[in-house]
Amino acid sequence: SSELTQDPAVSVALGQTVRITCQGDSLRSYYASWYQQKPGQAPVVVIYGKNNRPSGIPDRFSGSSSGNTASLTITGAQAEDEADYYCNSRDSRSNRVLFGGGTKVTVL
Amino acid sequence: QVQLQESGPGLVKPSETLSLTCTVSGGSISSYFWSWIRQPPGKGLEWIGYIYYSESTNYNPSLKSRVSISVDTSKNQFSLELRSVTAADTAVYYCARGIGGVFRRYYYYYMDVWGKGTTVTVSS
Numbered sequence: 001s002s003e004l005t006q007d008p009a010v011s012v013a014l015g016q017t018v019r020i021t022c023q024g025d026s027l028r029s030y031y032a033s034w035y036q037q038k039p040g041q042a043p044v045v046v047i048y049g050k051n052n053r054p055s056g057i058p059d060r061f062s063g064s065s066s067g068n069t070a071s072l073t074i075t076g077a078q079a080e081d082e083a084d085y086y087c088n089s090r091d092s093r094s095n096r097v098l099f100g101g102g103t104k105v106t107v108l
Numbered sequence: 109q110v111q112l113q114e115s116g117p118g119l120v121k122p123s124e125t126l127s128l129t130c131t132v133s134g135g136s137i138s139s140y141f142w143s144w145i146r147q148p149p150g151k152g153l154e155w156i157g158y159i160y161y162s163e164s165t166n167y168n169p170s171l172k173s174r175v176s177i178s179v180d181t182s183k184n185q186f187s188l189e190l191r192s193v194t195a196a197d198t199a200v201y202y203c204a205r206g207i208g209g210v211f212r213r214y215y216y217y218y219m220d221v222w223g224k225g226t227t228v229t230v231s232s
Contacts, residue, residue: 031211033218035153042202042225043153048218049211086153090208090217095166097143097155097206097217 004032004087004100011106012077020072020103022087030089032070034063037084037102046085047072074105082107110135112203112223120197120230126190130203130223137179138162141206142186143219144177146199154199158206159186193230200225 004024012018022032031050035043045054047063060075070089074081087100116128130142143158157167159177167175176189190197204219 029215031214031216033216035219037153042222043219044222045218045220048207048220049216050214054220084152088218090215092215094169096168097158097166099145099153099155102152 004089004098006085006087006100006103008101009104009106011108012074013108014079015076017073017075018077018105020074020085020087020105022070022072022100023068024089024098024100025068026089026091026098027065027068027070029092031065032063032087032089034061034070034072035086035088036081037086038082043086077105077107079107081105110205110221112205112221114201114203114223114226116201116226116228118227118229120193120228121232122194122230123192126188126193126197126228126230128188128201128203128226128228129185130187132184132186132205137181137184137186141208141217142177142179143204143206144188145202145204145219146197147202147225148196148199156188156190156201195230198228198230200227 034047037043046061051063084102086102113131120126141158144156162179174191179186202225203223205221206219208217
């Protein structure tokens with residue numbers, strides 16, 4: 001399969017840790033990138049490559065991967081982290097770009 | 109600081125062609141992957157396609173028969189055409205810059221700069 005699968009929603013208590021996962025065959029050869037999208041705004045990349053954060057992204061965001069699963073971890077979630085998160089990679093055979101269905105993170 | 113700005117009609121009639129342009133400022137359009145992505149109301153992100161190095165294109169198979177992406181390097185713009193639109197094509201359309209490569213035998217691909225998005229409604 002050349003799709004990416006995410007859980008639709010997850011909740012986390014303020015200050016606690018949450019992990020969002022993304023599964024797909026493409027992740028055996030591609031690092032996932034992760035995007036945060038708040039209502040009415042364009043997505044913003046928060047993790048790319050092995051575990052790289054663009055300038056301005058807090059270090060509470062981190063990424064990891066194993067086999068066909070990539071994970072985004074928010075350590076010490078803040079109220080402003082409440083958003084939709086999408087994983088992204090490419091299919092290694094067709095080179096087409098893939099998005100996961102998105103995970104809505106609610107901070108309680 | 110590279111910035112992207114989408115432009116085009118906000119309303120398109122069914123069966124007509126949706127045409128959008130993305131203007132790249134603060135950087136060159138001569139390399140990178142230049143993508144179009146859309147998001148129907150209340151739904152997730154859907155990749156439409158990209159153009160790479162001004163000539164190589166790749167499209168989402170579900171849209172491939174209706175889509176064309178082109179680049180005008182003289183204007184630092186790239187464009188999207190989506191033909192024979194229906195109400196299902198109503199969405200926010202984003203343009204984005206993609207970066208790809210390889211690191212430690214793993215490939216990577218990510219989109220580091222996005223436009224703010226433009227809403228396109230298909231309706232008569």
